[in-house]
Every structure is written in C-alpha cells, then in structure tokens.
Amino acid sequence: MNRAKLVENIRRKRSFLCVGLDTDVQKLPKHLIGKEDAVFEFNKAIVDATAPYCVAYKPNLAFYEAEGVAGQIALEKTIAYIKKNYPDQFIIADAKRGDIGNTSKLYARSFFEYLDVDAVTVAPYMGQDSVTPFLGYPERWVVLLALTSNKGSHDFQLTEDRDGQRLFEKVITTARTWASSEEMMFVVGATQGSMFADIRRVAPDSFLLVPGVGAQGGSLEEVCRYGMLKNDCGLLVNSSRGIIYASSGEDFAEAAAAEASKLQKQMDALLD
Amino acid sequence: MNRAKLVENIRRKRSFLCVGLDTDVQKLPKHLIGKEDAVFEFNKAIVDATAPYCVAYKPNLAFYEAEGVAGQIALEKTIAYIKKNYPDQFIIADAKRGDIGNTSKLYARSFFEYLDVDAVTVAPYMGQDSVTPFLGYPERWVVLLALTSNKGSHDFQLTEDRDGQRLFEKVITTARTWASSEEMMFVVGATQGSMFADIRRVAPDSFLLVPGVGAQGGSLEEVCRYGMLKNDCGLLVNSSRGIIYASSGEDFAEAAAAEASKLQKQMDALLD
Numbered sequence: 001m002n003r004a005k006l007v008e009n010i011r012r013k014r015s016f017l018c019v020g021l022d023t024d025v026q027k028l029p030k031h032l033i034g035k036e037d038a039v040f041e042f043n044k045a046i047v048d049a050t051a052p053y054c055v056a057y058k059p060n061l062a063f064y065e066a067e068g069v070a071g072q073i074a075l076e077k078t079i080a081y082i083k084k085n086y087p088d089q090f091i092i093a094d095a096k097r098g099d100i101g102n103t104s105k106l107y108a109r110s111f112f113e114y115l116d117v118d119a120v121t122v123a124p125y126m127g128q129d130s131v132t133p134f135l136g137y138p139e140r141w142v143v144l145l146a147l148t149s150n151k152g153s154h155d156f157q158l159t160e161d162r163d164g165q166r167l168f169e170k171v172i173t174t175a176r177t178w179a180s181s182e183e184m185m186f187v188v189g190a191t192q193g194s195m196f197a198d199i200r201r202v203a204p205d206s207f208l209l210v211p212g213v214g215a216q217g218g219s220l221e222e223v224c225r226y227g228m229l230k231n232d233c234g235l236l237v238n239s240s241r242g243i244i245y246a247s248s249g250e251d252f253a254e255a256a257a258a259e260a261s262k263l264q265k266q267m268d269a270l271l272d
Numbered sequence: 273m274n275r276a277k278l279v280e281n282i283r284r285k286r287s288f289l290c291v292g293l294d295t296d297v298q299k300l301p302k303h304l305i306g307k308e309d310a311v312f313e314f315n316k317a318i319v320d321a322t323a324p325y326c327v328a329y330k331p332n333l334a335f336y337e338a339e340g341v342a343g344q345i346a347l348e349k350t351i352a353y354i355k356k357n358y359p360d361q362f363i364i365a366d367a368k369r370g371d372i373g374n375t376s377k378l379y380a381r382s383f384f385e386y387l388d389v390d391a392v393t394v395a396p397y398m399g400q401d402s403v404t405p406f407l408g409y410p411e412r413w414v415v416l417l418a419l420t421s422n423k424g425s426h427d428f429q430l431t432e433d434r435d436g437q438r439l440f441e442k443v444i445t446t447a448r449t450w451a452s453s454e455e456m457m458f459v460v461g462a463t464q465g466s467m468f469a470d471i472r473r474v475a476p477d478s479f480l481l482v483p484g485v486g487a488q489g490g491s492l493e494e495v496c497r498y499g500m501l502k503n504d505c506g507l508l509v510n511s512s513r514g515i516i517y518a519s520s521g522e523d524f525a526e527a528a529a530a531e532a533s534k535l536q537k538q539m540d541a542l543l544d
Contacts, residue, residue, distance in 0.1 A: 024378070062371055062378040068386050072344050098395065099334055099368055100422040100488075106296070106334040114340050123370065125397045125417055127424020145397055150372040152399020155446055159433050167428065167439070174427060216372075 001090050001118045002139045003182050003207070007232040009055045009088050014268040016233050017260060018056035018092065018209070020240025021046065021078065022063050027245060029252045039067070039074035042252075044081055046244050049253040053260035056090040056236055057082055058209075079115055090236070091117040092143060092209065098123040104133040112137045119143050121187060121209075124171045128178055135179050142184045146172050147199065149189025149212030172202045181205045188227070190218025190237065196226030207234050213263075214242030220263070224270040233271065239263060273362050273390045274411045275454050275479070279504040281327045281360050286540040288505050290328035290364065290481070291532060292512025293318065293350065294335050299517060301524045311339070311346035314524075316353055318516050321525040325532035328362040328508055329354055330481075351387055362508070363389040364415060364481065370395040376405040384409045391415050393459060393481075396443045400450055407451050414456045418444050419471065421461025421484030444474045453477045460499070462490025462509065468498030479506050485535075486514030492535070496542040505543065511535060 010016050023039050023046075032038045047057065059078060064071035082089050093115060097107045104122075111120040112134075119141035122131055134142045147157055147168040157168040165173070172186055188199050190212035199208065208227055212218035220237060228235055239259070247255030282288050295311050295318075304310045319329065331350060336343035354361050365387060369379045383392040384406075391413035394403055406414045419429055419440040429440045437445070444458055460471050462484035471480065480499055484490035492509060500507055511531070519527030 022375070060371070060375055062369075062375045062382065066378045066382040066386060068348065068382075069341055069344050072341050076340065094371075096371055096395070096398075097334075097368070099332070099366075100420070100483075101424075103294070103332055103334045106338045110334065110338040110340075114338060123368070123395045123397050125395050125428060126368075126420050126422060127427030127429070129422050129424040131424070148372070148398050150398060150401050152373075152401040152403070155399030156397060156439065156443065157399070159431075159439065159442060161431050161433060167431065170431065171428065211372075 003232070006055065006090055009090070010233050013052070013055055013264070014271055015053055015055055015264040016235050016237055016267055017054040017263050018058050018236045018238040019046070019050050019054045019243055019260060020094070020211070020238050021057055021059040021244065022240040023244065024063055025067060027248070029248050029250060031250055037074070039071070040077045043074070043078040045253040046256050047082055047086065049257035050243065050260040051086045051089065053257070053264035054089070056092060058092040058094050058238055060094040060240070076115065079117060083116070090119065092119040092121065093117045094121045096121050096123045096145060098126050098130045100126065101129040101133055104130050108134045108137065112140050119185070121145065124175065131175065132178055135183055140183070142179060143209050144171065144175050144184060144186050146186040147188045147192055147195060149191045149216050149218065153189065153192070169198070169202050172199070176203065176206070181207070185209050187211065189216070190220070190223045191216055193219050193222030193226065196223060200227060205229065205234070207236065209236045209238060211238045213237050214239040220266055220270065228270070237267070275504070278327065278362055281362070282505050285324070285327055286543055287325055287327055287536040288507050288509055288539055289326040289532060289535050290330050290508045290510040291318070291322050291326045291515055292366070292483070292510050293329055293331040293516065294512040295516065296335055297339060299520070301520050301522060303522055309346070311343070312349045315346070315350040317525040318528050319354055319358065321529035322515065322532040323358045323361065325529070325536035326361070328364060330364040330366050330510055332366040332512070348387065351389060355388070362391065364391040364393065365389045366393045368393050368395045368417060370398050370402045372398065373401040373405055376402050380406045380409065384412050391457070393417065396447065403447065404450055407455055412455070414451065415481050416443065416447050416456060416458050418458040419460045419464055419467060421463045421488050421490065425461065425464070441470070441474050444471070448475065448478070453479070457481050459483065461488070462492070462495050463488055465491050465494030465498065468495060472499060477501065477506070479508065481508045481510060483510045485509050486511040492538055492542070500542070509539070
C-alpha cells in the first residue's frame, strides 16, 4: 500500500489506529483454549470486530514463533484472512529483523513475497546494508526502530555523540538518506511523548509507528500534539493488549470492538 | 551447555569452529532441488560430514523463515537431528531478536523451550529489558551483537559518545553488568581483526562468536592473535558459505568436510 492510499484510509475512517495482534496462546479466553486453530479463530474474531475502527494490523511474530509450526500456520492464515476480507488494512509484520546484506535479503523475501505484508519492522544496529535489502519493493515499507517504548530504550538510544546528537536522532537522520518517506517509517514509543517534537525536527515528513499507548501508559493527546502532521497525519498509533485482551470472557471480541471504537473516537477528535 | 563443557569440547576436538547452516533453497546442489525435505537432507549430509571438525552449528533463521512452514519444519528437524546424533555440538539459533520485555520473553520461550537450542543471537538496540528475558535459562546463552562483520557496522556501532566510548564498547560494558560470562557471549566480526584488542579490553573473559571468516574475508590468524584467551580459548569462529557451498555438485558434503577439516587444522595450530 502506498502512502496516498494509507492517508486516504485514515481520512475516510477518521482513525489512525493500528491493532497489535500479539496473540499469546496462554492468554486466550477459556472457551477457546484447546480448540483446533484457536489462535486463528481468536484473531479472526478480533479482526472482524475491530476492522471498522482501525486502518492497520500488526502481528508481532514472537507470539507466533513461540508456537512453532502451528504458530506459523496461524500467522499465515491470519494475514491471508485480513488481505482477503479487509484489503484496505495495512499489515505490519512486527519482527524487528536486521542482519548482514545477503541474510536481510532473505528476510525481505520472507515478509514481502511469502507472507506478502505491507511493512516490516527492522532494527538499525547493523547499519545500512542490513536495512536496504528490505527497500525497493513497490508499495512496501521498512519501519525502522528509532526510539522505542520500553525502559531499555534509555540504555543506548539516548546516548549522545560528540556533537550532542542522540543515537535515535542519528539513526533517523542517517536512515533518511537511504530511503524516502514513501517507503520508510520510524518506530517512536508513545511513552516518550515529549520527544515527539525532537523527532519531528529530524523526521519532518515521515510516518511514525507509535506503540506504547494503553498497556504501556503513553498519552495519545501528547503524541498528537507534538507528532501529528498537518497535511496527512503521519501517525499510526498501535494498541495491542489494551484491545485484544479487553475481556477474557466469551465477549472478548465485543470488548475489543468497544476499546477500538473508544480510541477511534479520540482519534476522530484529534484529527480536526 | 555450560562453559566448562564447551571448552572441554574445544580442547578434545582441537577446534573452535562453528558451521553456519545458512541453507538457501535457491543454492542447493542440482540433484537435491525439488526433492521432498531437500533442505533437511542437505543439512543432514553437511552435519554428518563436518561434525568431526567443529564444536557448534549455527542455523540462521532467515533462510528457514523464507520458506514459511516448510522452512520451519526443516529447521526443527535439523536441530532435532543434531541434538540426537551429535549431543556435544553447541547449537546457536542466529535470529538477532530483541523486543520489549513481554515479547522477548516469548522469543526466549520459542528458542530455549520449543526449539531447545543452546544459544540465541540478540540485538542490543532496545536495551536491558529486551535482553534479560533471554537470561536465567540454565546452561543457555545470549549471544549479543556488539561489532558485526558487515560494512553497515560503521554506521552506528563505531559512533563515539562524549567520553570517546564507541557504541559497541558501551554495549559490551553495559551488558556485562546484566549477565556473567557463563551466560552471555558477544558477536564480533572477523572483518574487524585489529579491533579484537579493543574488545578484549572491555570483555576480558567473554566468549566471542566470530563471523566473517571465509566468504566475508576475515583473517583467522588475526582474530586469534588479538582475541584468543590463554586459559579457555574464548572464541567460536563461524564459517557458513565457505563450507556449505564449497561444491555445488553431488560431492557437496565431501567438499564441506574438506573445508571444515582445513579450518580445524589451522585452529589446531593456533590453539598451541
């Protein structure tokens, strides 16, 4: 999906919500546990319930890999289901990959040819030749880690170099010379709300994928105040646990829809 | 596997060779292409041929993920085969994972419980809480990226902070406060031979996993001169393509054995 189409969806649905499909088999509603295809059935119900309120889905691969072959099948079925039934949804494989060039090429093949998703999250530590193999697929995106939402983001990402540039700023500034804003986004955690002004200084026109709203405590208002672009929003805000585990009962899908709808209404207001 | 056992294997076999199982279906010998289980059959033949000359195997997950479910099955069969037939081999899942705490926990479960390997490579960008969930599994290891073997390693890993400490040094120094040398190793590329003296200044007793010998041009002699520990070696040197693709004909396993044997002989001399 290209940027124009993504922005069109955001405008039409009055939402820049991304629902994180971090489906942990150990946290499924009781009535699904032990059922064949339980993870896929859970995801299918979540997607059907939340699709009106969001523009993107982000399965985190850790949750599927933890279940081996069965998890891989559930992931592939989930992606195929979204693509077939909700072709306007932007799908991000949250994988945080990155390896030497010939290996990253394989990961790119895996995500953009085999799984056929719109975007993949990539870790910047190994530099240019670990990232560029993911580029050049038309209408596909690299979502590069910049400033993450966790406590450990302070360990290295905030380290200042001799010129006072912090690592996450150097990552953004450098990576923007590798790819245009039509093919690269950055991960910036909502828990670092006040940093969005600094981020916009180095990434004035990039889309940002923002985790950390909800379970991790980030503020949607603060993210929008400092991070939203006037012309085309420039934000995808992700919520995972807050939506998909809103209820652990048989009403899990309705509860997820209610949470997603609540966020969509807040986004509607913030988009004005 | 604990450190004492790994070192015992190195001493007994006079080798600190790790064979990288970067098995690309597009590079298989012609007579295997299209065969059912071709990737596993290839790996099995490579392992049988090279096991006398190495102490570790390192499948890079990118190559298996690129084939989806079939790749996942080939990976699991390969690991199970090595564990059953060569229980003294140290198995490293080269995955370069790293995510927020609750997600890294899932990856750890995936590698140490489901796949049941000895070690997993982890990327440091997201800091402490992305790494520590991999720790605490007895006799299992985190292999943390420090200074990688690719050109892109210069983009961020060599950035000096205000005190002149380079990022890879800060990663090592910081991570050594999270884990002992009995449960954490560091990736240091052989292509950065002269850096091994600097690495040993900050990681005087850590095992180092060293890619980049062979296809990537690193020098085994240089790595050992600056990086080897007097008492217990402290090195695992990996070669992937140079061994597994030594021949593209029906003699691929014999050719791999010959390459592995050549490296083992060099290591034998260097261990004195």
